[in-house]
Amino acid sequence: MRPVLRLLPLPLCIALSLNAMADERPEDWRLCPLEDAVPEFPDAPPPVGEPGDRENQPTEIGGDALTGVYGAESNLQGNATLRRGDQFLATDNLTYDAETTTYVADGSVRYQDSGMRIVAERLTGDQAADSHSIENVRYQLIERRGNGGAERAEMVGDQGSLIGSTYSTCPPGQRWWELRAGRIDVDLEEGFGTARNATLRVGKVPVLYMPWFKFPIDDRRKTGLLYPAIGYSSRNGFDYRQPIYLNLAPHYDMTLEPRIMTRRGYLLGTEFRYLAEGGSGTIDFEYLPSDRLTEDGRQEEIDQGIREENRREDDRGMFRYRGRQRINGTWQARASLNWISDPRYIEDQSSSLITGASSTINSSAGIYGRGRYWDGGLMADYRLLADYTLAETRLPFYRLPRAFLNWEQPFGPGVVAGLYADATRFGHAADPATAGGPDPRPGGSRVDLKPFVSFPIEGDAWYVRPTLAWRYTAYRLEDQLAENLAPGGEEPDTSPSRSLPIASVDAGLFFDRETLFRGDSYLHTLEPRLFYLNTPYRDQDNLPLFDTRAMTFSWGQLFRDNRFSGGDRQADANQLTVALTTRLIRESDGLEKLSASIGQIRYFDDSRVTLNPGADPLEAGESSWVAQANYAINDRWTMGAAYQWDPKINRDDLVSLRTRYLIGDDGIANFNYRYRRAQLEQVDFSFLYPLNPAWSLVGRYYYSLRDSKVLEGIAGVQWDSCCLAVRLVGRHYVRNRIGETNNAIQLEVELKGLGSAGPDTEGRLRRAILGYYRDDLYLVPPSELEGGTDDDLTIDPLP
Numbered sequence: 037m038r039p040v041l042r043l044l045p046l047p048l049c050i051a052l053s054l055n056a057m058a059d060e061r062p063e064d065w066r067l068c069p070l071e072d073a074v075p076e077f078p079d080a081p082p083p084v085g086e087p088g089d090r091e092n093q094p095t096e097i098g099g100d101a102l103t104g105v106y107g108a109e110s111n112l113q114g115n116a117t118l119r120r121g122d123q124f125l126a127t128d129n130l131t132y133d134a135e136t137t138t139y140v141a142d143g144s145v146r147y148q149d150s151g152m153r154i155v156a157e158r159l160t161g162d163q164a165a166d167s168h169s170i171e172n173v174r175y176q177l178i179e180r181r182g183n184g185g186a187e188r189a190e191m192v193g194d195q196g197s198l199i200g201s202t203y204s205t206c207p208p209g210q211r212w213w214e215l216r217a218g219r220i221d222v223d224l225e226e227g228f229g230t231a232r233n234a235t236l237r238v239g240k241v242p243v244l245y246m247p248w249f250k251f252p253i254d255d256r257r258k259t260g261l262l263y264p265a266i267g268y269s270s271r272n273g274f275d276y277r278q279p280i281y282l283n284l285a286p287h288y289d290m291t292l293e294p295r296i297m298t299r300r301g302y303l304l305g306t307e308f309r310y311l312a313e314g315g316s317g318t319i320d321f322e323y324l325p326s327d328r329l330t331e332d333g334r335q336e337e338i339d340q341g342i343r344e345e346n347r348r349e350d351d352r353g354m355f356r357y358r359g360r361q362r363i364n365g366t367w368q369a370r371a372s373l374n375w376i377s378d379p380r381y382i383e384d385q386s387s388s389l390i391t392g393a394s395s396t397i398n399s400s401a402g403i404y405g406r407g408r409y410w411d412g413g414l415m416a417d418y419r420l421l422a423d424y425t426l427a428e429t430r431l432p433f434y435r436l437p438r439a440f441l442n443w444e445q446p447f448g449p450g451v452v453a454g455l456y457a458d459a460t461r462f463g464h465a466a467d468p469a470t471a472g473g474p475d476p477r478p479g480g481s482r483v484d485l486k487p488f489v490s491f492p493i494e495g496d497a498w499y500v501r502p503t504l505a506w507r508y509t510a511y512r513l514e515d516q517l518a519e520n521l522a523p524g525g526e527e528p529d530t531s532p533s534r535s536l537p538i539a540s541v542d543a544g545l546f547f548d549r550e551t552l553f554r555g556d557s558y559l560h561t562l563e564p565r566l567f568y569l570n571t572p573y574r575d576q577d578n579l580p581l582f583d584t585r586a587m588t589f590s591w592g593q594l595f596r597d598n599r600f601s602g603g604d605r606q607a608d609a610n611q612l613t614v615a616l617t618t619r620l621i622r623e624s625d626g627l628e629k630l631s632a633s634i635g636q637i638r639y640f641d642d643s644r645v646t647l648n649p650g651a652d653p654l655e656a657g658e659s660s661w662v663a664q665a666n667y668a669i670n671d672r673w674t675m676g677a678a679y680q681w682d683p684k685i686n687r688d689d690l691v692s693l694r695t696r697y698l699i700g701d702d703g704i705a706n707f708n709y710r711y712r713r714a715q716l717e718q719v720d721f722s723f724l725y726p727l728n729p730a731w732s733l734v735g736r737y738y739y740s741l742r743d744s745k746v747l748e749g750i751a752g753v754q755w756d757s758c759c760l761a762v763r764l765v766g767r768h769y770v771r772n773r774i775g776e777t778n779n780a781i782q783l784e785v786e787l788k789g790l791g792s793a794g795p796d797t798e799g800r801l802r803r804a805i806l807g808y809y810r811d812d813l814y815l816v817p818p819s820e821l822e823g824g825t826d827d828d829l830t831i832d833p834l835p
Contacts, residue, residue, distance in 0.1 A: 065181055065788075067729060068758035073183035073208050074153040074176035079115075083122030083150045093121040099130070116141075122150040127159070137164040145170070152177050167192040181205045181759075182789055184214075196222040205789035206759035213238050213760055213787045227256045238760075238785070257283040262291070266793075270778075271329070271384070273299030287311045300329050315369075317359025324352045329384060340774075346424040348384070352377040363403070371401035379424040383771070395423035396431060402438075412441035425774060429476050433462040433582050450493060456486040458603060462582040478520070480513035482582060484603035488538075497546045505538040505597070507606055513580065521578050523649075532578045536606060538597055541568045556622055558629060563617040565635075567595045573608035577649040580604060586647060589680065589689070591662050594635045599654075605647065607654075610640040632665040660689050672698040689713050696807065702726050704807040717741040722750075722805040731755055734765070736804045745775070750804055752797070761786040763797045 084093070099116040116130040128143030141159035148154070154175045161168035167190070174185040187200035197219060204214040218233035236244040249261075262279035269275065280292040293305035301324060308319040330348040337347045357373040374397045376382060382397070402415025416437040421428050438461070444454035464477040488505035510533040513521070518528035544565040551560045584602030587593055594613045598606055615635030621628055636659055643654035661683070666676040674696050680689035691711040698704055705723040710716060722736040736750040752765030763784045771778045782800075786792040802808045 069207050072176045074155055074174055077146055077148055080124040080148045124148045138162050194225040212757055259283045272297040300327055315361030320356040322354045326350055327352050342424055346379045348380050349378045352381055354381060367403060367405040369403050373399045379421045382422050397422045409445040410443040414439045428465055433464050433479060435460050436463055450491055452490040454488050458484045478514040478517040480511055480517055482511050484509045499544055501542045503540045507536055507538060509534045509603055517580055529578060534574050534576055536572055536574050539570045540597055559621045559623055561619045565615045567613040569597055569609045569611050571609045573644050576605055576645055591664055594637060605645055607643055607645045609643060612638045630667050634663040636661050658683050700726050706806050724805055724808055730757060734801055759788045765797045
């Protein structure tokens with residue numbers, strides 16, 4: 037009677053058809069009842085093996101009584117069961133006719149495997165014809181919580197149909213949404229399903245009707261339509277996007293995305309993906325011909341005095357390529373190439389200041405390698421202007437090319453040697469406003485070498501790490517740049533150089549003791565640290581500034597050997613850093629109850645090296661005090677602060693206060709105050725406050741005290757249930773770099789397990805409210821795992 041299990045494609049047909057449209061992202065099912073729509077069968081044994089092992093496993097048949105003649109018609113009566121691997125079929129009566137190969141299962145038909153459970157009234161079929169029919173079906177999908185039913189399900193070979201089917205992730209007693217289809221036809225061989233007269237209902241109200249649509253039912257990639265995106269905004273008007281997927285080959289595919297914006301025109305977007313042996317890549321392209329936003333906003337651009345080369349183009353677009361290719365176990369090639377038609381394109385395509393905040397678009401390509409003690413590469417990069425308020429002369433120098441090597445290796449227990457080496461050709465795009473004239477930013481080449489040797493001496497509670505380094509930097513400058521740098525009356529030097537030693541000693545102690553604090557046992561540490569740095573003065577006024585800036589003073593700056601980034605300036609120094617850190621670490625679980633640090637640099641001599649000739653040196657004396665602390669008041673409430681105070685002028689340089697309070701199991705409140713002298717003063721308050729398990733309030737007030745302006749204001753309410761979530765949010769936000777603001781009211785309806793309608797308010801709230809849904813409790817927030825920065829050229833570890 038093993039052939040009776042040929043009916044199992046029928047449950048498969050149900051699962052694939054009614055669950056094919058489910059959203060892949062993980063959902064929150066905490067508000068769902070513990071009981072499923074089809075509860076577990078108490079007489080079903082635990083599943084054995086995987087679904088792919090079924091054909092090689094035996095079938096076990098059981099029942100209270102067997103009647104009939106073996107090889108002819110036989111009948112199992114009373115608790116008839118069939119088991120094979122993870123599959124279980126049970127019914128009151130099972131009749132099988134070996135001559136006609138037909139079977140009938142009557143009364144309380146139950147089927148269960150590792151993926152779903154089914155109950156039905158009657159099951160019939162013909163094994164020879166491979167046809168099967170099941171009546172009055174109810175089912176429960178186990179992994180995705182989907183459940184529903186069908187009036188009848190039929191299967192003939194690889195062709196199946198479901199009549200009067202339903203699907204939802206809601207429990208039967210709380211049917212907040214349901215997908216109904218008059219008929220669904222399934223083709224297992226082709227991997228497609230076709231639904232007719234499908235209706236999506238929210239509550240009892242039909243909100244979407246589809247007379248016919250085709251969808252995939254397995255993991256095979258197939259050409260066809262993907263789900264559309266529909267929206268509306270004051271800038272774009274009615275906005276409709278219809279992705280079209282093209283399965284071109286097993287190792288590459290393409291998605292076309294025609295888009296209609298009633299106030300701007302028609303846009304065609306494409307995404308091409310490929311896989312190669314040891315590599316992969318993605319190409320994105322957008323083209324928007326005759327953007328009506330260009331014509332409508334031309335006079336406004338003229339009135340604002342925007343440079344002609346920075347204004348919107350009539351035909352607009354974007355190109356982006358991301359790819360990598362493994363060369364061998366040590367080397368790999370990586371590229372990130374970007375292009376936009378005009379500096380206003382990013383702002384016009386975004387809906388927040390965060391998305392359009394970058395002033396440049398960076399492209400880079402190179403070959404990178406990593407070994408046990410070294411990493412290096414050969415690369416080049418180029419930048420395009422993405423801020424229409426700036427001139428192209430403000431762009432950083434591009435590097436065409438750059439070769440670099442970092443090497444650090446221990447030699448025995450007390451010697452570490454290393455080398456930093458960089459050779460770069462710096463260039464710059466000519467300003468269109470001065471076309472035909474001299475290049476406003478001529479470039480050149482630079483070689484920067486810094487070998488070093490360190491002699492670390494360490495014990496269990498102390499360390500001393502003296503380091504000696506020599507930095508040599510040489511240039512080959514374009515004639516115009518050399519003339520610009522030469523003092524009046526002196527001969528230009530096209531090959532300037534700089535050479536100097538750098539000596540430092542980093543030393544520290546660790547004291548610890550066990551102590552009691554409010555009844556708990558803690559490990560209390562005291563960690564004094566000294567860092568002495570000595571670098572002689574070298575006149576560097578004749579050196580260019582290709583990639584060098586003054587670093588922002590911070591805790592990390594106390595222990596660096598240069599107060600400038602890049603290779604064009606090496607600060608002279610005769611200074612000593614004195615710092616102290618203390619911690620309270622709870623012994624029961626390792627929680628850091630308190631950490632506090634304070635430090636200051638004592639400059640014994642003036643630091644005469646500056647970015648520009650004639651600038652004031654860094655005078656001898658004391659630097660600003662730098663202090664930072666974090667304190668966990670309890671397991672729900674934490675506070676932190678950073679403070680810098682300049683004793684020379686008796687003024688605050690920086691003040692930062694932050695606190696976080698966890699509300700219940702889901703809520704959170706954050707408050708931040710940030711002040712940096714002559715730059716910014718801001719307050720930022722955000723919260724998610726649960727009123728009950730279903731309702732919660734969300735909000736943010738991000739305000740610039742210096743500008744007397746709201747940077748972003750959010751107020752909203754959200755409702756959550758087992759299978760449906762609704763978010764209504766009002767936003768007031770700065771949308772571009774010149775401070776223009778927008779107001780928006782956004783409504784998102786999320787059908788858990790299926791998808792969502794409306795703007796991505798959940799994504800915006802995650803970015804605006806630190807710890808939204810308590811992401812802050814993770815070492816790496818889940819919402820950050822999929823993303824990355826375009827400019828990140830850090831080499832991934834190679835196996």
